[in-house]
Amino acid sequence: MTRRRPSLAVVGATGAIGGVMLQILSQHADVWGEVRLVDSPGAAGRKLVVRGEETEVLPIEETVFDGVDVALFLVPDEVSARWVPVAAARGVVVVDDSAVFRLDDDVPLVVPEINAHAARRRPRGIVASPNCTTLSLIVAVGALHAEFGLRELVVSSYQAVSGAGRDGVAALREQLALVAGTELGTSPGDVRRALGDGGGGPFAAPVALNVVPWAGTDAGDGWSSEELEIREECRKVLGLPDLKVAATCVYVPVVATHSVSVHARFESEVAVARAHEILATAPGVVLFDSPASGDFPTPSDVVGTDPTWVGRVRQSLDDPRAVEMFICGDNLRKGAALNAAQIAESIAAEFPRD
Amino acid sequence: MTRRRPSLAVVGATGAIGGVMLQILSQHADVWGEVRLVDSPGAAGRKLVVRGEETEVLPIEETVFDGVDVALFLVPDEVSARWVPVAAARGVVVVDDSAVFRLDDDVPLVVPEINAHAARRRPRGIVASPNCTTLSLIVAVGALHAEFGLRELVVSSYQAVSGAGRDGVAALREQLALVAGTELGTSPGDVRRALGDGGGGPFAAPVALNVVPWAGTDAGDGWSSEELEIREECRKVLGLPDLKVAATCVYVPVVATHSVSVHARFESEVAVARAHEILATAPGVVLFDSPASGDFPTPSDVVGTDPTWVGRVRQSLDDPRAVEMFICGDNLRKGAALNAAQIAESIAAEFPRD
Numbered sequence: 022m023t024r025r026r027p028s029l030a031v032v033g034a035t036g037a038i039g040g041v042m043l044q045i046l047s048q049h050a051d052v053w054g055e056v057r058l059v060d061s062p063g064a065a066g067r068k069l070v071v072r073g074e075e076t077e078v079l080p081i082e083e084t085v086f087d088g089v090d091v092a093l094f095l096v097p098d099e100v101s102a103r104w105v106p107v108a109a110a111r112g113v114v115v116v117d118d119s120a121v122f123r124l125d126d127d128v129p130l131v132v133p134e135i136n137a138h139a140a141r142r143r144p145r146g147i148v149a150s151p152n153c154t155t156l157s158l159i160v161a162v163g164a165l166h167a168e169f170g171l172r173e174l175v176v177s178s179y180q181a182v183s184g185a186g187r188d189g190v191a192a193l194r195e196q197l198a199l200v201a202g203t204e205l206g207t208s209p210g211d212v213r214r215a216l217g218d219g220g221g222g223p224f225a226a227p228v229a230l231n232v233v234p235w236a237g238t239d240a241g242d243g244w245s246s247e248e249l250e251i252r253e254e255c256r257k258v259l260g261l262p263d264l265k266v267a268a269t270c271v272y273v274p275v276v277a278t279h280s281v282s283v284h285a286r287f288e289s290e291v292a293v294a295r296a297h298e299i300l301a302t303a304p305g306v307v308l309f310d311s312p313a314s315g316d317f318p319t320p321s322d323v324v325g326t327d328p329t330w331v332g333r334v335r336q337s338l339d340d341p342r343a344v345e346m347f348i349c350g351d352n353l354r355k356g357a358a359l360n361a362a363q364i365a366e367s368i369a370a371e372f373p374r375d
Numbered sequence: 376m377t378r379r380r381p382s383l384a385v386v387g388a389t390g391a392i393g394g395v396m397l398q399i400l401s402q403h404a405d406v407w408g409e410v411r412l413v414d415s416p417g418a419a420g421r422k423l424v425v426r427g428e429e430t431e432v433l434p435i436e437e438t439v440f441d442g443v444d445v446a447l448f449l450v451p452d453e454v455s456a457r458w459v460p461v462a463a464a465r466g467v468v469v470v471d472d473s474a475v476f477r478l479d480d481d482v483p484l485v486v487p488e489i490n491a492h493a494a495r496r497r498p499r500g501i502v503a504s505p506n507c508t509t510l511s512l513i514v515a516v517g518a519l520h521a522e523f524g525l526r527e528l529v530v531s532s533y534q535a536v537s538g539a540g541r542d543g544v545a546a547l548r549e550q551l552a553l554v555a556g557t558e559l560g561t562s563p564g565d566v567r568r569a570l571g572d573g574g575g576g577p578f579a580a581p582v583a584l585n586v587v588p589w590a591g592t593d594a595g596d597g598w599s600s601e602e603l604e605i606r607e608e609c610r611k612v613l614g615l616p617d618l619k620v621a622a623t624c625v626y627v628p629v630v631a632t633h634s635v636s637v638h639a640r641f642e643s644e645v646a647v648a649r650a651h652e653i654l655a656t657a658p659g660v661v662l663f664d665s666p667a668s669g670d671f672p673t674p675s676d677v678v679g680t681d682p683t684w685v686g687r688v689r690q691s692l693d694d695p696r697a698v699e700m701f702i703c704g705d706n707l708r709k710g711a712a713l714n715a716a717q718i719a720e721s722i723a724a725e726f727p728r729d
Contacts, residue, residue: 173693177531177636179586179625194556201555202548206630212675225666231675232533232627232634234687234701239667243647243689252692265693269636269701271533273586274628276560280586282531282623284638293597312579313593321566321585333588335597338606339527339619347588347623 026054027090027372029365030113032104034058034069034078037187038095038118041358043071049362052369059085059092061100086111090372091365094118095358109146116148116364118357120246123149123254130257132156133363134305135163140367148364153356154178154236154247154270155254157279158348160329160355164303165296165344166259170288172342173265174255179273179280180236181320184352185223192222193274196229206230228274236270245270278320279352286343293336296344300331305355310334318349327354380408381444381726383719384467386458388412388432389421391541392449392472395712397425403716406723413439413446415454440465444726445719448472449712463500470502470718472711474600477503477608484611486510487717488659489517494721502718507710508532508590508601508624509608511633512702514683514709518657519650519698520613524642526696527619528609533627533634534590535674538706539577546576547628550583560584582628590624599624632674633706640697647690650698654685659709664688672703681708 031046033039039060046056050072058069058078065080079085081100086092086108094101094108094117101119109115122128122145129139130149140148151159158176165171182189196216205211212227226233237246252266273280300308309318310332318330329350337343350356385400387393393414400410404426412423412432419434433439435454440446440462448455448462448471455473463469476482476499483493484503494502505513512530519525536543550570559565566581580587591600606620627634654662663672664686672684683704691697704710 175529175638177623179533179627197551197555201551206675206678208679210676211678225669225671226673227675230629231673232629233673234634234636234671235666235669243664243666243687244692245666265691267638267691267693267697267699269531269638269687269699271634271636271701273533275584275586280588280625282588282625282636284529284621284623310597312589312597312599315579315589317579317588319580319585319587321560321581322564324560324565325562333597333623337619337621338598339621343621345621345623347625 025372026052027369028055028057028088029053030057030059030086030089030092031095032059032081032092033095035060035064035067036095037183038353038357041353042093042095042362043069045358045362047072049366052366057085057089083107083111086113089113091116091368093361093365095361105147114143114146114368116150116361118150118361120152120250122147123151124257130254131364132159132163132258132360133367134160135258137367140364150361150364151254151258152247152250153184153352154180154279154281155251156356156360157329157350157352158281158283159255159258160305161300161303161331161346161348162283162285163259164299164306165285165287168299169291171259171261171264171285172288173286175267175284176251177269177282178271179275180270181275181277181279181352182228182272183277184236184279188223190276192224193228193276196227200229224272228272231274233272234269236272275320277351277353278324278349279356280320280347280349283346283348284337284343285346286340288342290341291336291344293334293344296334300334305329306331317347320349323349324351326351327359329355379726380406381723382409382411382442383407384411384413384440384443384446385449386413386435386446387449388423389414389418390449391537392707392711395707396447396449396716397423399712399716401426403720406720411439411443437461437465440467443467445470445722447715447719449715459501468497468500468722470504470715472504472715474506474604476501477505478611484608485718486513486517486612486714487721488514489612491721494718504715504718505608505612506601506604507538507706508534508633508635509605510710510714511683511704511706512635512637513609513612514659515654515657515685515700515702516637516639517613518653518660519639519641522653523645525613525615525618525639526642527640529621529638530605531623531636532625533629534624535629535631535633535706536582536626537631538590538633542577544630546578547582547630550581554583578626582626585628587626588623590626629674631705631707632678632703633710634674634701634703637700637702638697639700640694644695645690645698647688647698650688654688659683660685671701674703677703678705680705681713683709
């Protein structure tokens with residue numbers, strides 16, 4: 022008896038996350054039957070390699086979804102808003118990486134290590150994958166929640182510029198070329214002046230030799246959209262509608278891999294030794310925590326890897342129910358492409374064998 | 376009636392903080408009589424400009440303090456431990472920027488905007504100035520504490536490499552020269568390999584295209600010394616021995632100016648409008664908080680300036696007694712040289728007029 026391998030469409034195949042997805046599909050080559058690459062008409066016609074085969078990118082249109090079982094959407098919000106309903110209406114199961122449907126009650130928001138079961142109930146045929154910053158921390162936090170009962174999160178992010186797409190990476194590379202080898206960074210606004218008016222790229226301030234405490238759009242009352250997304254998405258994935266969450270999102274001059282400083286308060290007391298045991302065996306987590314020996318996660322160590330890396334685990338000195346942690350995850354892998362691929366693979370497993 | 380201007384010794388005049396101190400002394404030129412520059416024998420003999428005059432650096436020895444009223448110590452801990460008691464025993468009032476005496480009960484720890492009065496009672500003739508990271512946030516937090524009653528701080532730092540001295544800045548500049556113009560930063564350890572074994576300089580990991588969640592030495596139970604210093608120093612300066620503090624210290628590839636993401640919980644409810652009023656008028660604070668217009672502090676804007684800059688002020692969504700803030704302060708100015716100079720000037724004002 023052989024399983025019929027379901028067919029897959031990758032929408033946004035030429036983007037930054039699409040590129041990582043093609044690597045993942047090549048590594049997990051036995052899951053899918055046909056893999057169809059799709060992108061905007063402007064990007065169509067290009068040939069990309071997936072599973073060792075050159076494959077032409079097709080332009081997005083209704084009929085491109087004919088015969089497709091599962092579609093991965095790795096595109097900007099406005100493209101998902103337009104095309105996800107089209108694909109779903111044609112019977113395709115959609116795994117969407119955009120923010121458009123994540124908080125809809127009839128769309129599950131899934132992190133397979135935590136709530137894989139939620140992907141089975143999808144009344145609109147859509148399953149959403151969380152924001153990259155949520156994904157950088159939630160697997161580790163979720164593992165501890167299962168044991169200790171999470172009550173509050175205070176998180177500050179150190180977000181990589183690839184979270185703002187290829188333009189973000191290009192802006193950092195251009196800015197670094199201008200500031201490296203100079204004495205810039207020691208007088209007010211000198212970096213900003215050296216970069217000129219357009220120096221920020223997609224960022225609201227220079228990102229080389231700087232940090233930028235603003236990610237996403239204005240969500241009102243002083244909050245950025247990314248900060249509110251972390252709150253709402255952590256609540257939904259963990260099934261904790263009253264979870265207290267205070268997030269501050271900050272871009273740093275790192276190419277890929279988001280880091281997050283986490284203060285997590287639980288219902289019961291947290292012994293660090295027990296937290297270590299849980300994190301050391303949790304699926305999708307690497308515990309890397311011996312700081313006196315230089316063992317703590319940094320983006321340079323973590324980039325390009327699949328797991329969530331956790332270090333600097335310590336009990337809060339003034340609250341035995343709280344722990345501090347420093348968590349790193351590649352925002353293009355677990356933070357985007359990998360989580361979507363994992364969801365899609367869990368759906369592939371539902372398809373009947375021949 | 377003219378005031379006799381007291382004489383000043385600057386110990387550590389050739390260091391990174393010493394260099395900023397000479398600028399400040401030139402700007403505040405009418406405070407001091409003689410200004411004597413002092414450093415280790417290896418650095419002695421150099422000529423530095425202060426208040427427009429070329430001044431020779433003298434080697435540190437007991438007699439260098441003869442005739443000195445006030446001495447600023449801007450040197451590593453081991454140098455302060457050896458020489459501060461020598462100067463104090465000769466009747467010099469010492470303002471020390473090291474960590475050696477900060478937590479001693481009979482040494483006041485002073486931030487003039489908050490507890491200037493404490494500098495008047497100095498049984499050992501020593502007044503200590505806090506750690507640069509404490510100083511980057513405490514003026515703003517102290518202003519809100521006076522109104523709302525501080526109960527808890529959760530802080531994550533984005534620390535500039537100059538916090539690790541001239542070696543830290545040199546390491547970042549060297550590393551940037553090696554990674555700028557490359558495609559590094561996208562595969563595990565590629566930055567580390569490109570920099571070679573000694574790539575970290577004073578840091579435990581590469582700091583270019585990276586962040587390093589470790590500052591200071593191993594303080595036990597997973598904590599770094601810098602994290603515990605923030606806790607103890609905030610408690611002492613604010614006079615709140617039971618203040619809850621959870622700090623995570625992280626170096627980022629910024630030359631100068633520390634940033635801190637702050638979650639501050641108070642005894643009473645905090646209306647953002649009232650917090651804005653307080654911060655807008657607090658001495659030593661600049662409120663820069665209109666994020667939708669791109670107005671929030673970043674190191675690039677703040678470096679080289681004296682005040683503590685505060686932005687991203689917002690009420691916590693799940694706790695009306697808590698606010699989130701993003702605070703920036705130049706770690707070499709208010710974070711070190713400026714605060715020490717302010718303490719010394721408050722002592723200078725005690726000297727009798729002729």
